[in-house]
Amino acid sequence: MNLTLILFFVLAVVAVASAAGLLISRNAVYAALFLVLNFASVAVFYLLLGAPFIALAQVTVYAGAIMVLFLFVIMLLGGEKLPRTYILPWQRPTAIGLAAVLFVEAGFLLFQRLQLSANLANPIAAVNTTEYLQIFSEQLFNQYLLPFEVTSIVLLVAMIGTIVLTKKVKGEEA
Amino acid sequence: MPGSVPLSYYLAISALLFIMGSLGVLIRRNPLIIFMSIELMLNSANLAFVAFGREMNVLSGQIMVLFVMTVAAAEVAVGLALIVIIFRNKHSIDVDLMNGLKG
Numbered sequence: 001m002n003l004t005l006i007l008f009f010v011l012a013v014v015a016v017a018s019a020a021g022l023l024i025s026r027n028a029v030y031a032a033l034f035l036v037l038n039f040a041s042v043a044v045f046y047l048l049l050g051a052p053f054i055a056l057a058q059v060t061v062y063a064g065a066i067m068v069l070f071l072f073v074i075m076l077l078g079g080e081k082l083p084r085t086y087i088l089p090w091q092r093p094t095a096i097g098l099a100a101v102l103f104v105e106a107g108f109l110l111f112q113r114l115q116l117s118a119n120l121a122n123p124i125a126a127v128n129t130t131e132y133l134q135i136f137s138e139q140l141f142n143q144y145l146l147p148f149e150v151t152s153i154v155l156l157v158a159m160i161g162t163i164v165l166t167k168k169v170k171g172e173e174a
Numbered sequence: 175m176p177g178s179v180p181l182s183y184y185l186a187i188s189a190l191l192f193i194m195g196s197l198g199v200l201i202r203r204n205p206l207i208i209f210m211s212i213e214l215m216l217n218s219a220n221l222a223f224v225a226f227g228r229e230m231n232v233l234s235g236q237i238m239v240l241f242v243m244t245v246a247a248a249e250v251a252v253g254l255a256l257i258v259i260i261f262r263n264k265h266s267i268d269v270d271l272m273n274g275l276k277g
Contacts, residue, residue, distance in 0.1 A: 008179045012187050019194040019214060028206050035210050042217055049228045051236050061243050066250050073254045074206055077261045095200035099193050106189040139233050151244040158248030165255040
């Protein structure tokens with residue numbers, strides 16, 4: 001068993017345990033912190049997969065920006081703990097059953113059809129980080145230039161939408 | 175050396191995280207935690223993208239992940255704004271109380 005495999009299994013345990021913590025923690029702040037841990041372990045997965053740019057984007061965008069926004073809203077609304085309302089008795093067993101079905105389906109599809117033909121036309125396997133970044137940015141700004149520009153519009157629309165949604169209408173009691 | 179972990183391991187972990195995210199959407203009542211579970215699902219899809227990209231030896235998977243992250247950031251911003259105005263109107267964010275459209 002080599003070192004990478006050991007690291008992978010440790011990270012897998014951390015990722016799954018933190019996801020389980022997100023599911024079962026009653027306090028939303030703890031859930032958010034568990035999610036940060038999960039994002040960090042996935043970032044190390046990206047490093048193992050040879051994607052350092054994505055790993056750093058994961059840490060800054062997800063674990064940094066998005067989770068700070070989450071924590072901010074949780075604390076703003078005081079939504080850490082919701083009082084228990086009525087409970088549907090069949091909700092949890094049904095959900096677990098459906099999730100098990102989905103897991104079996106996903107496993108079946110993934111492993112039944114997993115016949116990959118390695119495409120060696122564009123070798124990125126054994127390059128150093130500088131070359132990796134060069135190839136990455138060349139592809140991003142040539143082949144994927146239009147989607148890249150579209151994401152700027154998506155972000156602009158989200159920004160305007162957020163401002164419009166949370167703006168107080170004049171004369172409205174808030 | 176990097177790259178010695180088989181693709182199927184990454185797919186298994188990705189599927190497991192996705193299932194846990196969907197389970198969170200189904201059983202939790204707090205909309206903030208439901209949102210976090212959606213982020214977990216997006217994240218597991220990203221992991222599958224990167225793993226497949228490494229296996230096929232292309233960078234397109236990683237570039238897709240960049241786009242998914244952008245859309246996720248936009249989604250979180252709008253979704254949290256919606257939660258804030260729902261809280262402003264109902265003084266609670268419990269999803270069970272969001273039944274204003276019920277006849």
